Amino acid sequence: MIYCFSPVTEGELTVAGMNVSTHSRDIKRMVGVAPQEDNLDPDFTVIKNLQVYARYFDIPKAEAAKRAIELLKFFQLEEKQTKAIDELSTGMKRRLIIARALINQPQILLLDEPTTGLDPQGRHMVWDEIRSLLKQEVTIILTTHYMDEAAALCDRVFIVDNGKVIETGVPQKLIKEHVGEDVLEVPFNEVILNALKKELPEADIEIFGDQIRVFVNRHGVFERIIKKFPGVNMTIRNANLEDVFLKLTGRKLRE
Amino acid sequence: MTENVNPSPSVSRLPKLTYRVWAVWRRNFDVFMKKWHVNFLPSLIEPILYLLAFGFGLGTFVTQIEGVSYIQWIAPGLVAITVMYGGFFECTYASFVRMYYQRTFDAIIATPINVEEVIAGELLWGATRATFNSAIVLAVVAVFGLISTPWFLLMLPVAFFGGLLFAALGMCFTALAPNIDFFNYPTFLLITPMFLISNTFIPLASFPSPLQIIAVAALPLTHVTDLSRVLIVGKIETLGGLSPEWLLFLAVFWIAIVTVLLFALSIYLMKRKLIK
Numbered sequence: 001m002i003y004c005f006s007p008v009t010e011g012e013l014t015v016a017g018m019n020v021s022t023h024s025r026d027i028k029r030m031v032g033v034a035p036q037e038d039n040l041d042p043d044f045t046v047i048k049n050l051q052v053y054a055r056y057f058d059i060p061k062a063e064a065a066k067r068a069i070e071l072l073k074f075f076q077l078e079e080k081q082t083k084a085i086d087e088l089s090t091g092m093k094r095r096l097i098i099a100r101a102l103i104n105q106p107q108i109l110l111l112d113e114p115t116t117g118l119d120p121q122g123r124h125m126v127w128d129e130i131r132s133l134l135k136q137e138v139t140i141i142l143t144t145h146y147m148d149e150a151a152a153l154c155d156r157v158f159i160v161d162n163g164k165v166i167e168t169g170v171p172q173k174l175i176k177e178h179v180g181e182d183v184l185e186v187p188f189n190e191v192i193l194n195a196l197k198k199e200l201p202e203a204d205i206e207i208f209g210d211q212i213r214v215f216v217n218r219h220g221v222f223e224r225i226i227k228k229f230p231g232v233n234m235t236i237r238n239a240n241l242e243d244v245f246l247k248l249t250g251r252k253l254r255e
Numbered sequence: 256m257t258e259n260v261n262p263s264p265s266v267s268r269l270p271k272l273t274y275r276v277w278a279v280w281r282r283n284f285d286v287f288m289k290k291w292h293v294n295f296l297p298s299l300i301e302p303i304l305y306l307l308a309f310g311f312g313l314g315t316f317v318t319q320i321e322g323v324s325y326i327q328w329i330a331p332g333l334v335a336i337t338v339m340y341g342g343f344f345e346c347t348y349a350s351f352v353r354m355y356y357q358r359t360f361d362a363i364i365a366t367p368i369n370v371e372e373v374i375a376g377e378l379l380w381g382a383t384r385a386t387f388n389s390a391i392v393l394a395v396v397a398v399f400g401l402i403s404t405p406w407f408l409l410m411l412p413v414a415f416f417g418g419l420l421f422a423a424l425g426m427c428f429t430a431l432a433p434n435i436d437f438f439n440y441p442t443f444l445l446i447t448p449m450f451l452i453s454n455t456f457i458p459l460a461s462f463p464s465p466l467q468i469i470a471v472a473a474l475p476l477t478h479v480t481d482l483s484r485v486l487i488v489g490k491i492e493t494l495g496g497l498s499p500e501w502l503l504f505l506a507v508f509w510i511a512i513v514t515v516l517l518f519a520l521s522i523y524l525m526k527r528k529l530i531k
Contacts, residue, residue, distance in 0.1 A: 044286070056275075
């Protein structure tokens with residue numbers, strides 16, 4: 001809807017003050033879209049993909065060539081410029097899609113699950129590049145299923161469940177608000193569960209499959225507990241955005 | 256805001272086309288030119304094979320039709336068939352691949368180009384493909400010494416508009432196709448029968464009259480063949496009481512009207528398919 005492809009079904013949607021129903025071209029000119037699926041043009045080489053895409057924006061040829069090279073350099077794809085799309089790895093394709101989305105120097109960049117399906121190296125490369133982009137004057141809207149990605153990259157997150165925004169805020173604040181500071185993870189055991197409930201009446205205790213998770217909003221609570229249960233495998237970790245997400249949306253599997 | 260808010264990209268709205276259709280056309284042209292020698296090959300070889308097999312082979316049995324040799328009579332038919340194949344197949348199989356497998360349309364629609372312009376660009380490209388291919392076939396026909404009038408050059412614009420008609424016809428099927436195998440239906444139920452009965456290899460007058468009426472009333476290839484024959488050989492036979500002049504007038508009119516209708520219809524159907 002933001003990039004004027006799906007019609008608005010209800011209400012009114014404006015992007016940078018422009019209504020998507022009436023100003024689709026003006027909006028699309030200032031938005032860059034990096035879809036999740038690979039829709040690079042397999043009929044062209046890497047650099048030609050950028051140049052042909054620039055033509056869709058009426059960018060003059062010389063300017064397009066200049067921007068294409070700059071973007072390939074930025075995304076470390078310069079050596080691949082004459083390669084066919086088929087010859088690129090998934091990570092390279094993803095970076096090229098993001099490069100393509102920047103060819104019109106957009107004010108808003110939409111990244112739809114930019115690292116889904118990438119190996120850790122590819123993922124971190126994309127993260128680094130997104131971080132460098134954040135220093136430039138571009139607003140990035142990123143959708144992701146990875147909560148660590150949202151926490152690592154976003155200034156502000158919206159948690160969406162069944163098409164509705166159920167929470168919004170700064171990642172660290174949301175974590176503090178909803179799950180606190182530390183999490184204790186213990187393999188499930190009825191005896192230990194009851195003992196934990198007695199020891200920490202103020203804590204939030206949940207059962208995740210074969211694991212007990214205890215959430216508290218202070219540091220240094222769990223050290224005492226661990227000493228009390230020698231021989232039980234217990235792990236203390238920091239609370240994270242995934243805990244927030246699971247808490248807010250429940251554990252039911254969703255599509 | 257006092258601005259009038261339309262229900263956004265509604266399917267029924269008239270197509271909004273700008274010069275941007277050429278960016279879509281240009282994309283396909285660039286791809287075509289990358290492998291032009293392979294792309295021109297069928298248009299070069301096919302007419303030679305047909306002229307040899309039908310013209311010289313069958314031509315020894317069929318000596319003359321309407322005062323011209325059989326090979327001379329079928330040459331314009333080959334050009335017309337090339338127009339049909341060029342437009343139709345570019346906007347069925349090739350467009351479907353770009354739309355469905357390559358997601359090229361989705362990528363373009365995220366830029367200032369809208370859906371209508373993507374489809375219009377595809378149609379104009381289909382027409383161009385038909386024109387390129389017919390130019391090659393015309394050259395082959397010329398080498399065989401089968402062109403009798405200088406008017407044959409007008410066959411290029413005829414190929415473009417005829418090609419646009421077949422491109423739009425193909426695009427309608429692309430909009431309806433649930434998968435690529437679906438194109439077997441229009442290919443074998445529409446294109447192949449047209450290939451055979453539209454006055455191409457067999458004079459239409461030799462078919463039973465109901466078939467003649469269908470060929471003139473409903474089959475675009477009949478009209479393209481008539482124009483091709485008059486522009487290449489210099490004459491066409493009367494048919495069903497219609498004089499050659501009337502047949503030509505009918506052909507131009509028929510092609511013009513049906514092209515406009517199919518152009519609009521194919522864009523409408525594709526928008527309905529693509530906008531979700």
